[in-house]
Amino acid sequence: MYQIGPAWRDLMGSIAQWQLWAYLGLQDIKLRYRRSVLGPFWITLSMAMTIIGVGILYAKIMNTNMHDYFPFFTVGFLVWNLIASLITDGSMVFINDGAYIRQVPGPLLTYILRSSWRSIIIFFHNFIIFFGVMAYLEIWSGWGYLLALVGLALVTINCAWIALLTGILSARYRDIPQIVQSLISVLFFLTPVIWQSNQLKGRYAFIEYNPFYHFLEVVRAPLLNAPLEPRSWLITGGLAILGWIFALLFFARYRRRIVYWV
Amino acid sequence: MASIVVRNATVDIPIFDNTSRSLKKAALGYSIGGVLGRGENKAVIVRALSNVSLDLKSGDRFGLIGHNGAGKSTLLRVLAGIYEPTDGTVKIAGKVAAMFDMGLGMNSDATGFDNIRMGGLYLGMSLKEIDAKLPDIAAFSELSDFLNLPVRTYSQGMRTRLSFSVVTSVDPEILIIDEGISAGDAEFMQKAQDRLLALVERSNILVLASHQLDLITELCSHCAILKHGQVVKIGPAKDVVKEYSEWAEQPASPVLEQLEVVP
Numbered sequence: 393m394y395q396i397g398p399a400w401r402d403l404m405g406s407i408a409q410w411q412l413w414a415y416l417g418l419q420d421i422k423l424r425y426r427r428s429v430l431g432p433f434w435i436t437l438s439m440a441m442t443i444i445g446v447g448i449l450y451a452k453i454m455n456t457n458m459h460d461y462f463p464f465f466t467v468g469f470l471v472w473n474l475i476a477s478l479i480t481d482g483s484m485v486f487i488n489d490g491a492y493i494r495q496v497p498g499p500l501l502t503y504i505l506r507s508s509w510r511s512i513i514i515f516f517h518n519f520i521i522f523f524g525v526m527a528y529l530e531i532w533s534g535w536g537y538l539l540a541l542v543g544l545a546l547v548t549i550n551c552a553w554i555a556l557l558t559g560i561l562s563a564r565y566r567d568i569p570q571i572v573q574s575l576i577s578v579l580f581f582l583t584p585v586i587w588q589s590n591q592l593k594g595r596y597a598f599i600e601y602n603p604f605y606h607f608l609e610v611v612r613a614p615l616l617n618a619p620l621e622p623r624s625w626l627i628t629g630g631l632a633i634l635g636w637i638f639a640l641l642f643f644a645r646y647r648r649r650i651v652y653w654v
Numbered sequence: 655m656a657s658i659v660v661r662n663a664t665v666d667i668p669i670f671d672n673t674s675r676s677l678k679k680a681a682l683g684y685s686i687g688g689v690l691g692r693g694e695n696k697a698v699i700v701r702a703l704s705n706v707s708l709d710l711k712s713g714d715r716f717g718l719i720g721h722n723g724a725g726k727s728t729l730l731r732v733l734a735g736i737y738e739p740t741d742g743t744v745k746i747a748g749k750v751a752a753m754f755d756m757g758l759g760m761n762s763d764a765t766g767f768d769n770i771r772m773g774g775l776y777l778g779m780s781l782k783e784i785d786a787k788l789p790d791i792a793a794f795s796e797l798s799d800f801l802n803l804p805v806r807t808y809s810q811g812m813r814t815r816l817s818f819s820v821v822t823s824v825d826p827e828i829l830i831i832d833e834g835i836s837a838g839d840a841e842f843m844q845k846a847q848d849r850l851l852a853l854v855e856r857s858n859i860l861v862l863a864s865h866q867l868d869l870i871t872e873l874c875s876h877c878a879i880l881k882h883g884q885v886v887k888i889g890p891a892k893d894v895v896k897e898y899s900e901w902a903e904q905p906a907s908p909v910l911e912q913l914e915v916v917p
Binding site for chain 1: 667668670731734735736738750752754755758759761763764771772775776778780
């Protein structure tokens with residue numbers, strides 16, 4: 393039985409409750425790093441070290457120009473971490489917030505918004521690294537920054553529906569979070585994050601049909617002043633719409649059962 | 655106008671053990687098919703509520719009594735809109751505040767003030783409303799400067815004071831309380847009682863589940879007895895509570911009753 397009306401009202405109600413998830417999401421991060429001097433910037437620091445280390449190593453291994461490779465890897469790695477945390481945190485959301493779901497009346501998608509918001513805050517902490525790299529290499533992307541923000545919004549919208557879908561499945565089947573995690577780690581290597589797609593001779597399905605490749609491209613290309621690929625924008629935008637329609641239908645089908653599963 | 659209309663509500667709660675919650679089993683079960691796979695995978699179900707109908711309108715003060723596991727909390731969750739019944743319908747009109755666990759959302763690393771904000775948000779208030787009520791909440795809790803310290807430095811009694819002050823500051827249309835609200839030490843209790851009464855007074859509908867029969871008779875006009883997920887008696891609070899206490903005194907063998915040997 394698809395209860396589309398209640399599912400839609402849940403979505404609208406969740407967005408209207410922005411104070412709840414925005415405040416609590418921010419509080420989650422503050423509390424996680426309470427009394428630590430660097431706070432959330434600890435993640436930034438460790439990520440900066442990874443980027444410098446891996447960046448230098450792979451530029452040498454692949455024998456590419458540091459000036460091109462470093463910004464490429466930095467953006468890819470940062471955006472990939474956003475995607476991974478949006479999806480893996482999202483898939484755990486109903487399980488982790490079970491105590492609240494069973495006691496607080498209100499829309500359920502609030503919990504997805506709260507966890508997505510957390511990932512976005514962390515992402516912007518880390519994004520300082522990108523500006524550092526670009527300042528060091530003296531590159532300026534100009535209007536690309538604005539376009540990249542649009543791309544980033546599309547990526548987040550996409551990951552949110554994936555999180556909703558896996559979140560519902562995970563609540564019912566507790567093996568799903570593990571499956572999601574392994575898939576994300578495999579996809580990290582299959583998607584051009586460390587390596588560049590033009591290093592492969594010929595066209596490969598795992599790049600052409602890999603939505604995550606296109607998710608990365610809509611943020612990466614504008615930031616690197618690279619030529620824009622209309623196909624990537626079409627796929628990312630299209631998936632955002634189709635994905636949400638599908639996920640909302642799925643939600644409409646199982647929304648009322650979630651509280652019994654968590 | 656707040657109202658709750660429940661028609662023939664039945665709630666089946668699935669109990670998943672590790673075997674039925676694993677995807678592998680489900681996948682294997684479907685591919686094998688047949689009686690064995692399905693029999694193995696069929697989740698155990700507890701019928702927590704069975705065919706309950708209820709009408710509540712503005713001004714109603716409704717009490718729920720019954721043994722542990724009789725379905726009180728389940729019915730409260732249905733009335734709050736948290737559980738949608740497996741069978742039957744529920745229509746809720748009005749803003750609900752539900753209190754199942756007073757300390758919900760309290761974070762011991764956050765300060766008292768932050769906890770007031772978080773607790774208020776969970777109760778459905780906006781930050782603006784909370785900030786408007788903050789002086790009142792702070793004053794009532796009598797915690798003054800402690801509110802700037804993390805809650806982990808509080809004693810148990812101080813924590814209770816804080817959460818009591820927060821939950822009693824809401825302005826709901828429908829107020830749902832499980833097991834009463836504890837207020838801490840005796841000195842605070844008298845003050846707390848007045849505040850609780852004021853809260854009940856300003857909410858349109860109250861539903862209270864409790865084992866404290868005197869609390870039920872004091873706060874509620876009507877009352878229902880739940881037994882094995884069914885409403886077995888409903889009527890004016892005084893009469894129903896009286897009947898319930900007579901029942902409870904009967905020396906019927908609880909073991910036989912549980913096994914339903916006694917008719």
